[in-house]
Amino acid sequence: MARTLIALISGSSRGLGLETARQLAARGYRVVLTGRDGLAGKAAADKLTGEGHDVVHHPLDVDHDHSVRRLAAFIADDPRLGHLDVLVNNAGIFPERDPQTGTGPAALETPLKTVRQTWETNCLGALRLTQAVVPLMRRHGYGRIVNISSGYGQLDGMGGGFVGYRLSKAGINVLTRVLAAELQPEGILVNAIDPGWLPTRMGGPKATGSTAAAAADVVWAATLRGDSPTGRLFHDRRPMPW
Secondary structure, three states, X not given: OOOOOEEEEOOOXXXXXXXXHHHHHHOOOEEEEEEOOHHHHHHHHHHHHHOXXXXXXXXXXXXXXXXXXXXXXXXXXXXXXXXXOEEEEOOOOXXXXXXXXXXXXXXXXXXXXXXXXXXXXXXXXXXXXXXHXXXXXXXXXXXXXXXXXOHHHOOOOOOOOOHHHHHHHHHHHHHHXXXXXXXXXXXXXXXXXXXXXXXXXXXXXXXOOOHHHHHHHHHHHHOOOOOOOOOOEEEOOEEOOO
16 A cells, blocks of 8 residues: 655645645645644644645644654654655744835844844754654655745845844755755755745735745645755746855
8 A cells, every 4th residue: 555645844824834735735645734823723724624635733833842842753653644755844934024014124223032033933943843853754765855945045146134034044045955965865855945925924915926836836846756956945946046
Protein backbone atom coordinates (compact mmCIF):
# COMPACT_ATOMS: atom_id res chain seq x y z
CA MET A 1 0.00 0.00 0.00
CA ALA A 2 1.31 3.45 -0.91
CA ARG A 3 2.55 5.61 1.94
CA THR A 4 0.37 8.63 2.73
CA LEU A 5 2.22 11.87 2.04
CA ILE A 6 2.24 14.22 5.04
CA ALA A 7 2.75 17.99 4.86
CA LEU A 8 3.15 20.42 7.76
CA ILE A 9 2.56 24.14 7.22
CA SER A 10 3.24 26.68 9.94
CA GLY A 11 0.93 29.68 10.15
CA SER A 12 -1.68 28.05 7.94
CA SER A 13 -4.97 29.15 9.48
CA ARG A 14 -5.29 32.02 6.96
CA GLY A 15 -3.69 33.74 3.99
CA LEU A 16 -0.92 32.08 2.02
CA GLY A 17 -0.58 29.22 4.49
CA LEU A 18 -4.24 28.29 4.26
CA GLU A 19 -4.27 28.39 0.47
CA THR A 20 -1.09 26.28 0.38
CA ALA A 21 -2.77 23.77 2.68
CA ARG A 22 -5.77 23.63 0.35
CA GLN A 23 -3.64 23.07 -2.74
CA LEU A 24 -1.38 20.44 -1.16
CA ALA A 25 -4.43 18.59 0.15
CA ALA A 26 -5.95 18.73 -3.33
CA ARG A 27 -2.85 16.89 -4.55
CA GLY A 28 -3.45 14.07 -2.08
CA TYR A 29 -1.36 15.18 0.89
CA ARG A 30 -2.59 14.81 4.44
CA VAL A 31 -1.96 18.32 5.74
CA VAL A 32 -1.19 19.30 9.32
CA LEU A 33 -2.66 22.80 9.59
CA THR A 34 -1.30 24.96 12.40
CA GLY A 35 -1.54 28.40 13.94
CA ARG A 36 -1.18 30.33 17.17
CA ASP A 37 -4.92 30.82 17.53
CA GLY A 38 -6.31 27.36 18.18
CA LEU A 39 -9.91 28.32 17.48
CA ALA A 40 -9.06 29.97 14.17
CA GLY A 41 -6.91 26.99 13.21
CA LYS A 42 -9.65 24.51 14.04
CA ALA A 43 -12.16 26.55 12.03
CA ALA A 44 -9.79 26.67 9.04
CA ALA A 45 -9.17 22.92 9.24
CA ASP A 46 -12.90 22.24 9.47
CA LYS A 47 -13.48 24.40 6.40
CA LEU A 48 -10.95 22.45 4.34
CA THR A 49 -12.31 19.16 5.64
CA GLY A 50 -15.76 20.30 4.55
CA GLU A 51 -14.32 20.84 1.06
CA GLY A 52 -13.29 17.18 1.04
CA HIS A 53 -9.63 17.60 1.98
CA ASP A 54 -7.58 15.46 4.36
CA VAL A 55 -6.55 17.97 7.04
CA VAL A 56 -5.44 17.56 10.66
CA HIS A 57 -5.25 20.53 13.01
CA HIS A 58 -2.74 21.16 15.80
CA PRO A 59 -1.90 24.44 17.58
CA LEU A 60 1.60 25.82 17.04
CA ASP A 61 3.52 28.88 18.21
CA VAL A 62 6.94 28.76 16.57
CA ASP A 63 8.32 31.18 19.16
CA HIS A 64 8.18 28.57 21.92
CA ASP A 65 10.15 25.34 22.26
CA HIS A 66 7.39 23.57 24.18
CA SER A 67 4.81 24.25 21.46
CA VAL A 68 7.13 23.00 18.73
CA ARG A 69 8.06 19.89 20.72
CA ARG A 70 4.39 19.06 21.31
CA LEU A 71 3.66 19.31 17.61
CA ALA A 72 6.63 17.11 16.65
CA ALA A 73 5.56 14.50 19.22
CA PHE A 74 1.98 14.64 17.91
CA ILE A 75 3.12 13.94 14.35
CA ALA A 76 5.45 11.16 15.49
CA ASP A 77 2.84 9.39 17.64
CA ASP A 78 -0.46 9.93 15.83
CA PRO A 79 -1.39 6.81 13.82
CA ARG A 80 -2.66 9.02 10.98
CA LEU A 81 0.78 10.58 10.62
CA GLY A 82 4.05 9.10 11.96
CA HIS A 83 6.42 10.74 9.49
CA LEU A 84 6.76 13.92 7.45
CA ASP A 85 7.34 14.57 3.75
CA VAL A 86 6.93 18.35 3.43
CA LEU A 87 7.56 21.28 5.75
CA VAL A 88 6.50 24.78 4.74
CA ASN A 89 7.94 27.43 7.06
CA ASN A 90 5.25 30.03 6.46
CA ALA A 91 4.61 31.55 9.90
CA GLY A 92 5.69 35.17 10.00
CA ILE A 93 5.01 38.65 11.29
CA PHE A 94 5.62 42.15 9.90
CA PRO A 95 4.96 44.54 12.81
CA GLU A 96 6.96 47.41 11.30
CA ARG A 97 4.69 47.82 8.29
CA ASP A 98 1.34 49.58 8.45
CA PRO A 99 -0.84 47.42 6.15
CA GLN A 100 -3.01 50.39 5.24
CA THR A 101 -0.26 52.82 4.25
CA GLY A 102 2.58 50.40 3.50
CA THR A 103 4.99 52.56 5.49
CA GLY A 104 7.17 51.98 8.53
CA PRO A 105 9.87 53.63 10.64
CA ALA A 106 13.45 54.09 9.55
CA ALA A 107 16.05 51.72 10.97
CA LEU A 108 17.32 54.29 13.46
CA GLU A 109 13.78 54.77 14.79
CA THR A 110 12.74 51.11 15.00
CA PRO A 111 12.49 49.75 18.56
CA LEU A 112 14.88 46.87 19.16
CA LYS A 113 12.01 45.01 20.80
CA THR A 114 10.22 44.99 17.44
CA VAL A 115 13.34 43.84 15.58
CA ARG A 116 13.97 41.11 18.15
CA GLN A 117 10.41 39.76 17.99
CA THR A 118 10.41 39.74 14.19
CA TRP A 119 13.69 37.84 14.14
CA GLU A 120 12.44 35.38 16.75
CA THR A 121 9.29 34.50 14.82
CA ASN A 122 10.37 34.74 11.21
CA CYS A 123 13.86 33.25 11.37
CA LEU A 124 14.47 31.44 14.64
CA GLY A 125 10.92 30.07 14.55
CA ALA A 126 11.63 28.45 11.21
CA LEU A 127 14.90 26.99 12.47
CA ARG A 128 13.27 25.78 15.69
CA LEU A 129 10.52 23.97 13.80
CA THR A 130 12.89 22.52 11.22
CA GLN A 131 15.19 21.13 13.90
CA ALA A 132 12.22 19.43 15.54
CA VAL A 133 10.69 17.77 12.49
CA VAL A 134 13.59 16.84 10.20
CA PRO A 135 14.01 13.56 12.15
CA LEU A 136 10.51 12.68 10.90
CA MET A 137 11.77 13.12 7.32
CA ARG A 138 14.89 11.10 8.01
CA ARG A 139 12.72 8.10 8.87
CA HIS A 140 12.35 7.38 5.17
CA GLY A 141 15.14 9.43 3.56
CA TYR A 142 12.94 11.98 1.86
CA GLY A 143 11.84 15.54 2.49
CA ARG A 144 11.03 18.90 0.97
CA ILE A 145 11.42 22.09 3.00
CA VAL A 146 10.07 25.37 1.64
CA ASN A 147 10.96 28.58 3.46
CA ILE A 148 8.79 31.61 2.77
CA SER A 149 11.17 34.48 2.10
CA SER A 150 10.70 37.95 0.63
CA GLY A 151 12.27 40.39 -1.77
CA TYR A 152 12.84 42.51 1.33
CA GLY A 153 15.49 39.99 2.36
CA GLN A 154 17.50 40.12 -0.87
CA LEU A 155 20.88 41.80 -0.42
CA ASP A 156 20.97 42.40 -4.16
CA GLY A 157 19.45 45.85 -4.60
CA MET A 158 18.34 46.20 -0.97
CA GLY A 159 17.07 49.62 0.07
CA GLY A 160 16.08 51.24 3.34
CA GLY A 161 13.23 50.71 5.74
CA PHE A 162 11.77 47.70 7.57
CA VAL A 163 15.09 46.72 9.12
CA GLY A 164 13.64 44.00 11.37
CA TYR A 165 11.72 42.30 8.60
CA ARG A 166 14.64 42.57 6.20
CA LEU A 167 17.00 41.03 8.74
CA SER A 168 14.61 38.17 9.41
CA LYS A 169 14.12 37.33 5.74
CA ALA A 170 17.83 37.63 4.96
CA GLY A 171 18.23 35.15 7.81
CA ILE A 172 15.70 32.84 6.16
CA ASN A 173 17.80 32.97 3.00
CA VAL A 174 20.93 32.02 4.96
CA LEU A 175 19.02 29.22 6.66
CA THR A 176 17.89 27.94 3.28
CA ARG A 177 21.45 27.76 1.97
CA VAL A 178 22.88 26.12 5.09
CA LEU A 179 20.13 23.51 5.43
CA ALA A 180 20.25 22.70 1.72
CA ALA A 181 23.98 21.98 1.91
CA GLU A 182 23.61 19.84 5.01
CA LEU A 183 20.50 17.86 4.04
CA GLN A 184 20.93 17.20 0.33
CA PRO A 185 22.90 13.96 0.96
CA GLU A 186 19.88 12.66 2.89
CA GLY A 187 17.39 13.25 0.08
CA ILE A 188 15.94 16.43 1.60
CA LEU A 189 15.70 19.49 -0.65
CA VAL A 190 15.45 23.00 0.82
CA ASN A 191 14.40 26.05 -1.16
CA ALA A 192 12.97 29.51 -0.51
CA ILE A 193 10.02 31.17 -2.19
CA ASP A 194 9.41 34.90 -2.50
CA PRO A 195 5.61 34.98 -2.89
CA GLY A 196 5.47 38.69 -3.72
CA TRP A 197 3.06 41.26 -2.32
CA LEU A 198 -0.18 39.47 -1.47
CA PRO A 199 -3.61 40.74 -0.36
CA THR A 200 -3.44 38.96 2.99
CA ARG A 201 -3.72 40.41 6.49
CA MET A 202 0.03 41.05 6.39
CA GLY A 203 0.13 42.44 2.85
CA GLY A 204 -2.92 44.65 3.16
CA PRO A 205 -5.72 45.52 0.73
CA LYS A 206 -3.54 47.36 -1.79
CA ALA A 207 -1.42 44.31 -2.64
CA THR A 208 -1.40 43.32 -6.29
CA GLY A 209 -0.32 39.68 -6.14
CA SER A 210 -2.40 36.51 -6.26
CA THR A 211 -2.47 34.34 -3.14
CA ALA A 212 -3.59 31.33 -5.18
CA ALA A 213 -0.73 31.75 -7.65
CA ALA A 214 1.82 32.23 -4.87
CA ALA A 215 0.54 29.10 -3.12
CA ALA A 216 0.91 27.18 -6.38
CA ASP A 217 4.57 28.22 -6.45
CA VAL A 218 5.03 26.97 -2.88
CA VAL A 219 3.39 23.66 -3.82
CA TRP A 220 5.70 23.44 -6.84
CA ALA A 221 8.75 23.79 -4.58
CA ALA A 222 7.27 21.31 -2.10
CA THR A 223 6.87 18.64 -4.76
CA LEU A 224 10.14 18.94 -6.69
CA ARG A 225 11.77 15.76 -8.00
CA GLY A 226 14.92 14.49 -6.39
CA ASP A 227 17.19 15.81 -9.14
CA SER A 228 15.82 19.35 -8.78
CA PRO A 229 17.74 22.38 -7.48
CA THR A 230 18.21 22.91 -3.77
CA GLY A 231 19.38 25.93 -1.82
CA ARG A 232 17.76 28.42 -4.21
CA LEU A 233 15.44 31.41 -3.96
CA PHE A 234 12.55 31.46 -6.45
CA HIS A 235 9.91 33.98 -7.47
CA ASP A 236 7.30 32.92 -10.04
CA ARG A 237 9.37 29.69 -10.28
CA ARG A 238 12.37 31.62 -11.58
CA PRO A 239 15.65 31.67 -9.63
CA MET A 240 16.40 35.02 -8.03
CA PRO A 241 19.67 36.55 -6.79
CA TRP A 242 20.28 36.51 -3.06
